[in-house]
Amino acid sequence: MSMFEIHGGFTGLAASSRVRLARNIKGYPFRLTEQQHSEIADKVFAALKENPTIGPEFDKKQIIPRSTEASQLVEEHLISPELAQNGGWLIVSKDGGVSIMVGEEDHLRLQVIGTGLCPKECLETANRVASLIEAALPFAYDERLGYLTACPTNIGTGLRASIMLHLPMLTATEQMDRIIGYAGSRGCAVRGTYGEGSQAVGGFYQVSNQVTLGASAAELTDKLVETATTIIDAEKKAREQVRSQNEPALRDRIYRAAGTLRSAYLIDTNEAVQCISNVLIGLQMGFLSGMDAQKLYALEEHIRPAMLTGAPQDRDKKRAEILREATKPIQFN
Template sequence: MMSLRLTRGILKNNAIRSYSRAPCEIIEILESGFETLSQSKSKSLLKKHLTREILDKIKTKVTPSYCSTLLDCIQSGLCNHDSGVGIYAPDPEAYSTFSELFDPIIEDYHKGFKKADKHPATCFGYGSDFPNLDPEERFIVSTRVRCGRSLKDFPFNPCLTKKDYRHLECMITKVLKTLCNDHAGKYLPLSCMEPEQQQKLIDEHLLFKEGDRFLQDANASRFWPTGRGIFINKNRTFLVWVNEEDHIRVISMEKGGDLGRVYERMIIGVESLAHSLKFSHDKRLGYLTFCPSNLGTTIRASVHIKLPNLGADRAKLEELANKYNLQVRGTAGEHSEAKGGVYDISNKRRLGLTEYQVVLEMHKGISALIDAECQAGSQK
């Protein structure tokens, strides 16, 4: 059996995909990683659901078209025991090839979406269905709604070649140039961006950045910055990220708590792209994404919200948020702290509901948190 240090060293070499390794080496790494994860204090869904029985059943499988192995799926979770999920799909076929592991993780994360369940057809509804959550602007700093899309007939990041990245970028930006009115804007490729401009956009929470260890260890940062970039409209309220975690991330955002207006802008944007681009979609799982947490609608509706009273007891805040299927993160997102009592709170469920139901669930949950924050403040 390999030593822990050697195993982690091999896993961390994210320039190498597993198909370049001998099958016996892949199995040896999987076995060593499994033993280490089993003995760890990890609370990841990977540790919870990767049993010896499942490992033995799927450790020699590969996806038909892209030759992805189980190691390609779980190497990030084996390297990072503090992962929440710990598994990614290197290509669309991984969800079926390694279904013995993906299905229970999906069911756990998406609150009971079972193997026999089927994701409903797309139904966005209308932004006008959702009134402003904070018209007096006492709590909500900003609102953001995003969705992810992957292009049909392409694998996900770990399997993309440099040529694939460039081809995807060309296809996507060609369509972005056709957007008009409020959505019209400019595409900025990372490969041509000055470091100062890049940092400024990152500081303004508009642009993604390299260096996420969870994505790097999943081989999702290969050939950086080739094929990556950001599209920004004139008002900086509509963004499209190209080839970050998914092929496309459509983002609508603005200051304040007008969720309906933000959501409507996102709907128009993603529907406009859908007229010219074919997205990867599964009859059971909905829109397919790199991370199983984003399957289905792929929608994440979030607010930056000031909750000084509820936030004084993080455990109680988490408990209340869980009641409404909301996820609590720090100001800068996952694995960050809440600065100045400002939390990033979003819907947790994206699969098994329509887009309309996802946003409605989030709207009701944020409303309840604001009510609880007011009550907590009045009791002081």
């Protein structure tokens, strides 16, 4: 197991968890020059390297604006679309579990990703890495306000914790407006696959904290977990409701999706993600077996356009090959 691998429960319904801490280095202006970005990246990297346990786990790379590599790192959720567009630096663990963006809205965006429902464990790791950096490079902090950030909406804890939920049946039964309202009443937001401003594809949504001030990071994370658990329960009920209304139609939809993944010669991203979503439902509801739901979800990230090379049809062919091979073990129950 890699050093920063974190695994949680509800695999498949809660596909992944992420914690991001916004931090700024004391003594530097909020708006930095490219030279200052490079300087901070060097200092942060050096601070991590001084730790004999975790130092060897990290690499540093420059993000070239609008490059193919930058697009791929966005698809892997290691950098933001803004950093890919504008460039900067990335300090990342070899297993991809911890990444630190330098040159985004704040000096540092420290991110920890885990599989399943595990934002608490992600926060523990993020705090540990942040403490190592802060020992060498004190952060901008106010006794009354907390951590100072470029955007007022992040001030206080600087925390943005999120859980990627798979909610296809709440989407199909048109209950998402109610879910978004419920999350809002809990101080949380529901967004698309890539966060703010993005669309939900295949029923995948990010649920994240909106409030960063007035409570500790641990308290905010606890509230997020409670909110996500309630939404997961609602999705389970929606699935059972759809099953009870017309199980043959649901089974047919799932079987057709599995058949497409196992046999398609060409498949575009949207169709692939929709089929993966339906197969995930089948695996979780017992209509299908033979494949781990988490592996299928991880595969969804690696079939997106930026992860494959060539002309559109070449990508569609390669995507189909990957999916045919991966879904061979699926069995119809």
